[in-house]
Amino acid sequence: MAFTYACSDYPGMAPCLGRFTAETEVELWEHIELHALVAHGEDPHRVVGR
Ligand SMILES: [Zn+2]
Structure with missing residues (x-):
């Protein structure tokens, strides 16, 4: 089962x-x-997702 x-x-x-x-x-x-680095210029996803 893939992760998305x-x-x-x-x-x-x-x-x-x-x-x-x-x-x-x-x-x-x-x-x-x-993606966060390239598209958002930072990595907010790490904070939001974990
Ligand atoms: Zn994005």
Whole structure:
């Protein structure tokens, strides 16, 4: 079962079409962290999601 994440799932996030799917939660978080750095210029997801 794949893990999925979408920025739009989190209220308070700036509107974002970021959406990721990975085989493991660890891999998924690597995608999220990279996306946060590239698309948001920081990593708010770490605070929100964990
Ligand atoms: Zn995003």
